[in-house]
Structures are given as structure tokens and as C-alpha cells.
Amino acid sequence: MNKFLTVKDVSDIDRLILQALEYKTFPFKDRTLGHGKRIGLLFFNPSMRTRLSTQIAAKNLGMDPIVLNVGQEGWALEFADHAIMNGSTVEHIRDAAPVLGQYFDILCVRTFPKLLSCEEDEGEKVMNAFLKLSGVPIVSLESTTRHPLQSLTDLITIRENFHEKRKPKIVMTWAPHIKAIPHCVANSFAEWVIAEGNADFTIAQPKGYELSEKYTRGAKVVTDQASALEGADFVYVKNWSSYEQYGKILGDHPEWMLTEKSLEKAPHAKVMHCLPLRRNVELSDEILDGHRSLLTKQAANRVCAAQSVLAHILRTIG
Amino acid sequence: MNKFLTVKDVSDIDRLILQALEYKTFPFKDRTLGHGKRIGLLFFNPSMRTRLSTQIAAKNLGMDPIVLNVGQEGWALEFADHAIMNGSTVEHIRDAAPVLGQYFDILCVRTFPKLLSCEEDEGEKVMNAFLKLSGVPIVSLESTTRHPLQSLTDLITIRENFHEKRKPKIVMTWAPHIKAIPHCVANSFAEWVIAEGNADFTIAQPKGYELSEKYTRGAKVVTDQASALEGADFVYVKNWSSYEQYGKILGDHPEWMLTEKSLEKAPHAKVMHCLPLRRNVELSDEILDGHRSLLTKQAANRVCAAQSVLAHILRTIG
Amino acid sequence: MNKFLTVKDVSDIDRLILQALEYKTFPFKDRTLGHGKRIGLLFFNPSMRTRLSTQIAAKNLGMDPIVLNVGQEGWALEFADHAIMNGSTVEHIRDAAPVLGQYFDILCVRTFPKLLSCEEDEGEKVMNAFLKLSGVPIVSLESTTRHPLQSLTDLITIRENFHEKRKPKIVMTWAPHIKAIPHCVANSFAEWVIAEGNADFTIAQPKGYELSEKYTRGAKVVTDQASALEGADFVYVKNWSSYEQYGKILGDHPEWMLTEKSLEKAPHAKVMHCLPLRRNVELSDEILDGHRSLLTKQAANRVCAAQSVLAHILRTIG
Structure with a gap:
């Protein structure tokens, strides 16, 4: 698996669930799998469970996540092709994404829809820009149309119960x-x-x-x-x-x-x-x-779900 | 010690002070004590010394702290029982605290009083909610009535000098x-x-x-x-x-x-x-x-004070 | 090298460049050099590449960086000598910098000029205050007059190409x-x-x-x-x-x-x-x-440039 944005990126849902349940019992069983790999978590929007559980999952696999609150700590990004950037955006995604792809082996990205235009939101401009431009696996931490780590968590929780x-x-x-x-x-x-x-x-x-x-x-x-x-x-x-x-x-x-x-x-x-x-x-x-x-159990499963996805990607990129 | 909110939580102040002074000399003597344990630092309010010294203390004990600026990075929390949440708060502490207790082995919480109502501030609603609902040890990083890590630091500094x-x-x-x-x-x-x-x-x-x-x-x-x-x-x-x-x-x-x-x-x-x-x-x-x-020495002692408290809690939770 | 604010702090530019290129090929060759050393990254202003690359460089050397967004997460600092602090600043650099010097072995500082007064900006009040008061090596992550990590990166990139x-x-x-x-x-x-x-x-x-x-x-x-x-x-x-x-x-x-x-x-x-x-x-x-x-390659080199500088400082402080 070299990206995780929709269920279509998963070849074997069942294996992903079973591996997650194994990590739930033995969170440190692959504690060196991610050694030497860099994972970046980019937040365009607020997050609590996703932010924390993905960090913990990465740490359980021996990676040391770096979090960036993009708008607050970094620069306002432009996504429009051929933009003449004489307004409020400071950096173009065409310039930022390849650099982030050089810094990290895996990029996790969180962005919300604006709900102003169906076409715009379904265009998934942020995720697609990172997919196209970064050169590394992208994991959705919620996008303008989907929240796949949540859904994997939900299936795990149903399976368990x-x-x-x-x-x-x-x-x-x-x-x-x-x-x-x-x-x-x-x-x-x-x-x-x-x-x-x-x-x-x-x-x-x-x-x-x-x-x-x-x-x-x-x-x-x-x-x-x-x-x-x-x-x-x-x-x-x-x-x-x-x-x-x-x-x-x-x-x-x-x-x-x-x-x-x-x-x-x-x-x-x-x-x-x-x-x-x-x-x-x-x-x-x-x-x-x-x-x-089941809400607390469900939220707790965010950790093993993220860990299962990250482990799968780590094994793919070797 | 399974919580640290007031001096009443401490059975032996002297031992806590002596252990802190030992950590001051040998910060890495228990560098594996916290391995595999997760510590979360939740900030409802600004902090410099507390934020930094608690992170360093946790790292000295082999833990890898995760910091959350609750309001800025996460969601605005509601604390009122039976609230009909049709206002500005997005998540109830009754739902958030148990999840945080699943993610972390120790939760450190910083919150300030509003100084509008003595009764409200003395009610310690934030600390008490985490105590009651999270299921894990809570360490106060300053609450609406007390700042125990500071006071322990102060006694250490007096002892030293x-x-x-x-x-x-x-x-x-x-x-x-x-x-x-x-x-x-x-x-x-x-x-x-x-x-x-x-x-x-x-x-x-x-x-x-x-x-x-x-x-x-x-x-x-x-x-x-x-x-x-x-x-x-x-x-x-x-x-x-x-x-x-x-x-x-x-x-x-x-x-x-x-x-x-x-x-x-x-x-x-x-x-x-x-x-x-x-x-x-x-x-x-x-x-x-x-x-x-003594101000610089005193602030420097925030690290060994926090380390002594966290070590004590780690030994309690085993 | 016990500080890194201008090229004048570097005795041998060539060695710094060659060491950086070596780290580019073998990022983990000195993975224990920074063990037990604390590095703090203080941001008075936004940053993306500098923030991320310096963290990665520190981690590659076995250090565990702690980031502080000074104004947002900590306290508004005063820099004027003898100020009567009855305004909006909450803490004086004379009190804060020595404490930060106690918490960290290396302090990295990012601050921008205001561009209102040449004299003020050339005074480098933030960097100079940390230099004078913290007691530890200071690394500029961009100051009011210079951006030396960027320039080292630029020379590395020219050398490579x-x-x-x-x-x-x-x-x-x-x-x-x-x-x-x-x-x-x-x-x-x-x-x-x-x-x-x-x-x-x-x-x-x-x-x-x-x-x-x-x-x-x-x-x-x-x-x-x-x-x-x-x-x-x-x-x-x-x-x-x-x-x-x-x-x-x-x-x-x-x-x-x-x-x-x-x-x-x-x-x-x-x-x-x-x-x-x-x-x-x-x-x-x-x-x-x-x-x-060369922009992506150039930005990617921020990591090895920072790593070369930090390694040099680590070797100096021993």
C-alpha cells in the first residue's frame, strides 16, 4: 500500500483489521519497523483524536513524528495553477509539497472541505496536490470527501464487538x-x-x-x-x-x-x-x-487502526 | 502516588525532594523507567517553564511526551453536565477525557482560573473532570487553585540553598x-x-x-x-x-x-x-x-521536580 | 564552533560543507553524537523548512528537539533594559533566557526584523540577548539581519551542482x-x-x-x-x-x-x-x-546543512 486515501487503496481490508487487532494487543511488536523513517503530520485544520492517535501509532512503530500546523506555524499555501501570487498566500503547493516529500518518508495530511462548492470539495485539491507532487506515500487524516482512518477504526470496532x-x-x-x-x-x-x-x-x-x-x-x-x-x-x-x-x-x-x-x-x-x-x-x-x-472503545481503536496502516506502508516502502 | 494535584497527594514530601535532587545530579539514572509509557501534556493556557521542564523530565525518564494545545489545536470543550451543546463548545469533557485516558498512561493538565467566581474556580472543574473521567493519573501543571509542581520546586530550591x-x-x-x-x-x-x-x-x-x-x-x-x-x-x-x-x-x-x-x-x-x-x-x-x-536556579529545578513526580507515578502504575 | 549567527562564526566553511554532504549520504552516521543533549527551537515567527529541517537534523544526531512557539504558546517577552513592565509584555528576556539556557544545551532562535528602523534591526536584540544571557550556544534560524543556515545550504547546493x-x-x-x-x-x-x-x-x-x-x-x-x-x-x-x-x-x-x-x-x-x-x-x-x-534540491539540503552545524557545535561542547 503506497497511499491511504480511500478504501480503494486497500487490497485486503480483512488483513488490515486483523493486523490492527494484533497491534492493539501487542503495540510494540514492530517497534523497530519504522526506524530511520521520517513521518510528517500536516494539519490544515484542528484535530484531537487523529492528531494524538497517529502520533502514538507512529511512535509504537519506532518512528518519531513531526507535527506541523500548516497555517499557524508555517505559511499560507496557494493551490491554484498559474496563480499570480500577489494576494494573501505566501507559498505555492507546487513548491512546498516536493520539499516536504524530501523531508519525510510518509506524509499524513488533514484538511476539511469548505462546503461551498461540491465540485471543489470533490476535487480534493489538497490531497491530490500532495499525491502528485510530494513523491512519497500520503495518508489521509481526513480530507474534503473522506476519513478513511476513522472508517477502518469503525470496522475494527464492529468486528471486536x-x-x-x-x-x-x-x-x-x-x-x-x-x-x-x-x-x-x-x-x-x-x-x-x-x-x-x-x-x-x-x-x-x-x-x-x-x-x-x-x-x-x-x-x-x-x-x-x-x-x-x-x-x-x-x-x-x-x-x-x-x-x-x-x-x-x-x-x-x-x-x-x-x-x-x-x-x-x-x-x-x-x-x-x-x-x-x-x-x-x-x-x-x-x-x-x-x-x-461504544464511543470510548471506538476512539481508542484509532491508535491500532493508524498503526496497521502505517505498518503496511512501511513494509511497502521497505 | 496516583495523582498530583495538591500536597495532600504526597505521602512523603521529603522523599520527593531528595529524589529530585538525585535526578538533578543524575538526570539519566532512570532513563528506561518510562519506556513504553505514554504521557500527554494538555495545555488550556500558555506556559513556558512548565511546558518545557515537564517535557524534559519525561524524556529523561524514557518517555516521549505528546503536547496538545487543547483550544488551538483540538476542540473547544464543554464541562457542564447535561449541557445542550448548541453553542460554541464542540466536544464534552465526558466524551474527551475517557478517550485521552485510553491514549495516555499519564495526563498532565494546565488550566487557569477565570477569577470571576470563587466558587467556580475552587470547583476545579477541569482537573476534577479529568480525575473522574480519564481513568489515569493526573498531574497538575497548574490548576484554578494550585500549582504543585512549582511548590515542590520551591521547597527543593530552599533545601538546596x-x-x-x-x-x-x-x-x-x-x-x-x-x-x-x-x-x-x-x-x-x-x-x-x-x-x-x-x-x-x-x-x-x-x-x-x-x-x-x-x-x-x-x-x-x-x-x-x-x-x-x-x-x-x-x-x-x-x-x-x-x-x-x-x-x-x-x-x-x-x-x-x-x-x-x-x-x-x-x-x-x-x-x-x-x-x-x-x-x-x-x-x-x-x-x-x-x-x-535565586530565580534562575529555581526555574531550573522545575525539571528535577517534575522528574521526581513522574518517576513516583511511574513506579505506582508499574 | 560555539555559536552560529554569521559566517564569521565559522572557521572552516569548506569543512562544514563537506561534512554536510557526508551527512546527506549517511544521515545516521553520528546517530548517538547528541545523546543526552537537549536542543530547544524557539520560534518568534513562522517557519516551515527551517522548523522541519532543523528538527530532522537534530533527530539524525540522536537529539530530541523541543519546539516552542514563543508568542503563541509561551509569554510575550520584553527586551528593553530597565523597562517598567506595566504594558503588554509578560516576561523579560533577562529572566527568560537564563532559564532556557538551563533547560537546553543548544538554543536555536528564529526572529524577523520589523523593518521600521535599520538601527533596531541591526541591533539584533533578540539574538544578542540570547547570546549574552543564556550561557549556551545559539544557532540562528534566521535573525533580523541574516539567515546563515540558508546560506550554508546555498553553498552546499552550488557545490553539488x-x-x-x-x-x-x-x-x-x-x-x-x-x-x-x-x-x-x-x-x-x-x-x-x-x-x-x-x-x-x-x-x-x-x-x-x-x-x-x-x-x-x-x-x-x-x-x-x-x-x-x-x-x-x-x-x-x-x-x-x-x-x-x-x-x-x-x-x-x-x-x-x-x-x-x-x-x-x-x-x-x-x-x-x-x-x-x-x-x-x-x-x-x-x-x-x-x-x-534547483529549488527542491536546495530546500532538501537544509537538513544536511543544519546537521553539519549542530554536529560541529556538539563536538565543541563535548
Whole structure:
């Protein structure tokens, strides 16, 4: 694996999951694998779990990560080809990315969509620029369309917490929020669950909030939360803004906030969320502080997920 | 020791001091004690000495600290129970702290009081939330009421610089400032000197600036700086705002700024201050640049103090 | 070498260059040289290449750098002697620098000029304060007058890319910019090329933009770019503001932006720039994306240059 931006970069999801679970038990089993390799973590946007877990994962493999808060500590970057840079950007990605590729053996990049233009966000200009120009493996720490380290974590967490012979019933449900939120986590979760192909998978959202079919083809997509939740084993809760009316909030829908009552017909359902979350807006205290919540375990798995990906890349680059 | 927030967490102050002095001479004597352990430093507020010395202490013990500037690099946290999070906070401490406890074996936390409400500051909501929710040892890097790593440093510095058979006379004197300053360092210094029980200890401040008795019971508390300073061996200089009229500045009192003249009757007095300090407001150039100042030595001792605390905790968690 | 602020601190430039080239090939050949040594990187201003390359260089030598963004993470520092600190600065350099000298064995400092007063900027108050007060070797990561790690990098890059028996013809040419830019890189490049004494060196700039003779004595200084560029082997492109009318922009001079046409009479010229740069203002896409550009190689050499300097200092302090 020489890049990690979407599930399509993974040839064997199962192996990646199993290796992660092994690292969870034995975090230092490959403590010298990364010796002499340099890994850079570039943050264009805030991050807590991703920032910390990726650093820990790298350290577990014997690498010494260097973090750069790009805008705050470095220079404002320009991405437009042929720009005449007489404005506020100080350095062009065409000049910066190759240098970063000289400094590091692996570059991890975090950038958010602006949600102003679907075309722009789907263009993945930041990730694609690093891919094209840096000359080294790129790991997405969340991009304008996806969050693959989160999704790998989610599959690991489901794997760990499901012990039946049958396929699990997984429901991803839209939740209310006060801001327009990116589609990345939802897109990515759908893409990974479908690619793994080992679940009965439903996505529920209010009308108008359907995700792009690019990510959801293969899932059951419904607008009735109550019936979707019936018999669910895992309920993945997430807000996202409208895709059709790109980046817009179409309505509050407070009744979509998950409570114990919403799960009456899903007695065994475990609840997941990528965090951060707004309590009592997206998810109720009663769910979060109750027996169904997998959230802390899920976030803890960010470390072994990142470690599995980095180990795979280290083995590829040798 | 499985937490370090007040002197009450320490069963044997003397041992902590002696171990620190040993680390000062032999910083690498336990260079593998922390191998495989993860330590996180969370800063809700600025810091220079604490930030640097704690990192160095951790590295001396073979740990690889990870620093997070919580507000700037991560997410704005909510602390109110049952909050409906439709405002500016993005993540609840109830969700964040357990995750951080999964990522790290030891969490060090720095947070300042707001000085708006005595009750709120004494509630220590940030420290207590991490204590209650993270599941790992918490080390205070300064809290809303105390600064125990500073106070341990101060006792180490006094121990190093006093060679008489008798008890030292220690005077903590209020100093002028232009801003309303927290009580933490003063509270904590009083608490530690009194707990150690090995000094003739006086606190001098202008009327109205008396600290809470919670911290000063056992000290002589006076409002006459001149007579308090007579015969002092150590003069600990610090500003703090009023406790009675909580967080207020009651008057400038420029005459309280320490000069050589103030120390006429304390010929051997050494002067201490935790830094940062405002020259020629809190303390005069003549004192700071003269033979009495212990300030650089004192700040240097932040490393061995932190190292002693972290080593103690590492031995406890095994 | 016990400090690195100007070329005058270097007794043998050639040895420093050769050692750097050796580190470029064998980055880990001295991987234990810095064991047990602490290096602090203090940033008063933004930085990308310098920040990353110096960290990597330190790690290659077995040191574990600690980075402090002084203003953002620490305290606003005062530099004026005898200041009565009742304003916005929180700590005096006289108090901070000695403490930092206790925490670290080597201090690296980055600070920019304000370009308001020639006298102030040439006073190098930040660097000189650390030199005078910290008690440890200081490495400039760019100061108010110079950028020596950049210049060493530049000489390394020229050395690597020139294989004739004769001296190279090096032309440093002023380039347009939209902001008033410091003279540091230009001063320093001139100073180093002249000190090495192994080049035919010309500086070209529009009238009024002449650099201080303090740095350029020994170079040919002209105002006609076209004739200066004839037969150049290396063209070092850089903007700087006026020195005579200190810190001012005297005119746009867009015709000074380098294009292929400007280099018609320099068919073998390689182009250099320290980065960051403003595309199509300072330098044209056609040059940057063409065969003449050494920019990525040059920036990559920041690592081995820093490593050579740090190794030299480590050997001095023992």
C-alpha cells in the first residue's frame, strides 16, 4: 500500500483489521519497523483524536513524528495553477509539497472541505496536490470527501464487538446539528462497510439529506429512522449537511436525535460516533452514558487502526 | 502516588525532594523507567517553564511526551453536565477525557482560573473532570487553585540553598501587578511550606489581600511588609488578586515592590519568584540582577521536580 | 564552533560543507553524537523548512528537539533594559533566557526584523540577548539581519551542482514582491559567497535597492539585470526592500521577474531561491517548473546543512 486515501487503496481490508487487532494487543511488536523513517503530520485544520492517535501509532512503530500546523506555524499555501501570487498566500503547493516529500518518508495530511462548492470539495485539491507532487506515500487524516482512518477504526470496532455467526445489521443514521457539517465521515463509513461486504447496511436520513450515491451504492437508503433502527446491532450516528443542496442545512429535525426510546426495537444495538459530538443535540446523554455506547472503545481503536496502516506502508516502502 | 494535584497527594514530601535532587545530579539514572509509557501534556493556557521542564523530565525518564494545545489545536470543550451543546463548545469533557485516558498512561493538565467566581474556580472543574473521567493519573501543571509542581520546586530550591541547623525563616510577600492574578502559586506555596512543617513561615500582604485560610492556616499572616521581612532567609515574591473581594485589584501599593532597601534588615535573604514576572512592577532590577536572586536556579529545578513526580507515578502504575 | 549567527562564526566553511554532504549520504552516521543533549527551537515567527529541517537534523544526531512557539504558546517577552513592565509584555528576556539556557544545551532562535528602523534591526536584540544571557550556544534560524543556515545550504547546493574547474559565476538578482521583505537572506548569501571566496559574484538590483555594503563588499554590484545574468552558472533570486530608504518599497519593477527570456544569454544557468516564494511575482512558472530550477534540491539540503552545524557545535561542547 503506497497511499491511504480511500478504501480503494486497500487490497485486503480483512488483513488490515486483523493486523490492527494484533497491534492493539501487542503495540510494540514492530517497534523497530519504522526506524530511520521520517513521518510528517500536516494539519490544515484542528484535530484531537487523529492528531494524538497517529502520533502514538507512529511512535509504537519506532518512528518519531513531526507535527506541523500548516497555517499557524508555517505559511499560507496557494493551490491554484498559474496563480499570480500577489494576494494573501505566501507559498505555492507546487513548491512546498516536493520539499516536504524530501523531508519525510510518509506524509499524513488533514484538511476539511469548505462546503461551498461540491465540485471543489470533490476535487480534493489538497490531497491530490500532495499525491502528485510530494513523491512519497500520503495518508489521509481526513480530507474534503473522506476519513478513511476513522472508517477502518469503525470496522475494527464492529468486528471486536460482534460475535454472532450471521452478518451484523448496521444502521448509519443522520443526527441533528447546529452547523453545516462535512459528509466525509459518513461517505467513508458507507464506502468501507459496503466494500467489506459483510453487513446488512442501511442508511437513514431525512429527505433531502441523502448522501452521494458515489459512496452509498449497495446500501439500503431510507428516510424513516424508526423502521431502519429495528433490530440494529450497530447504530452509527452522524450529522451531515445536504449533498443535493450542497453544504446546506435543510431543517433541524430534533426528533432524529437518538434516545433509548428510538432504540426500543433494537434491544441489543450498540451506538457509535466518531467524535467530537454535541451532546443532547446529536446524541442524548442517556445513550452516551448508557450501556450501549461504544464511543470510548471506538476512539481508542484509532491508535491500532493508524498503526496497521502505517505498518503496511512501511513494509511497502521497505 | 496516583495523582498530583495538591500536597495532600504526597505521602512523603521529603522523599520527593531528595529524589529530585538525585535526578538533578543524575538526570539519566532512570532513563528506561518510562519506556513504553505514554504521557500527554494538555495545555488550556500558555506556559513556558512548565511546558518545557515537564517535557524534559519525561524524556529523561524514557518517555516521549505528546503536547496538545487543547483550544488551538483540538476542540473547544464543554464541562457542564447535561449541557445542550448548541453553542460554541464542540466536544464534552465526558466524551474527551475517557478517550485521552485510553491514549495516555499519564495526563498532565494546565488550566487557569477565570477569577470571576470563587466558587467556580475552587470547583476545579477541569482537573476534577479529568480525575473522574480519564481513568489515569493526573498531574497538575497548574490548576484554578494550585500549582504543585512549582511548590515542590520551591521547597527543593530552599533545601538546596539553606545550610543552617535551625529552621529557615521564609516570608511570602505580596507584590504589585497591573492585572488581576490568580492565587494558585501563593496558595500552593503556603500549603507546601506548612505541610513540610520545617520553617518559620510568614505571609505579608496589604489589608484586603489575605489568601484563603484553607491554604494559610498555620502561617503567620501580617499586613506589615517591613517587619515581616526582618531576618528573612527566603523572600518569596508574588502578586495575587484579592480573595475576599474575589479576583479584584484593591489598590496599586507600589511601595510593596521589593528593593534592596526593603531588605535592609534581612542581609542574608535570598529572593524567589516563580516567573514570569513584570520587572520594576513586581520586583526591581536591583534585586533581580543582584546577588540575592535565586530565580534562575529555581526555574531550573522545575525539571528535577517534575522528574521526581513522574518517576513516583511511574513506579505506582508499574 | 560555539555559536552560529554569521559566517564569521565559522572557521572552516569548506569543512562544514563537506561534512554536510557526508551527512546527506549517511544521515545516521553520528546517530548517538547528541545523546543526552537537549536542543530547544524557539520560534518568534513562522517557519516551515527551517522548523522541519532543523528538527530532522537534530533527530539524525540522536537529539530530541523541543519546539516552542514563543508568542503563541509561551509569554510575550520584553527586551528593553530597565523597562517598567506595566504594558503588554509578560516576561523579560533577562529572566527568560537564563532559564532556557538551563533547560537546553543548544538554543536555536528564529526572529524577523520589523523593518521600521535599520538601527533596531541591526541591533539584533533578540539574538544578542540570547547570546549574552543564556550561557549556551545559539544557532540562528534566521535573525533580523541574516539567515546563515540558508546560506550554508546555498553553498552546499552550488557545490553539488557545479563540476567545472573554473569558478562559478553566481548572480544574485533582486525580484519583485508585493510586500516589504527583510534583507536577511540576501545579506547572508552575499556574506557567505564572499567569505568562501570561490566565485565570480555579482549582485543586481534596481537603483535604490542596493544592500548594505557591510555584507556586499567584494561583490560586483550593478543595476542592469540583463548584462549581469550573461553567462551565469547560478542565479539566486530574491526580493528585498530598500536598505537606503530602510524597509521601503521603491517601485514594482515587474520586468525584474525572471523568465526564460531573461536567461537567453545564460543557457546553463541554474536558478535558486530560498522559499517561500510568490509564483509569477518573484519567479515565473516557466522557470520554476523548468529544467533550471534547483529549488527542491536546495530546500532538501537544509537538513544536511543544519546537521553539519549542530554536529560541529556538539563536538565543541563535548
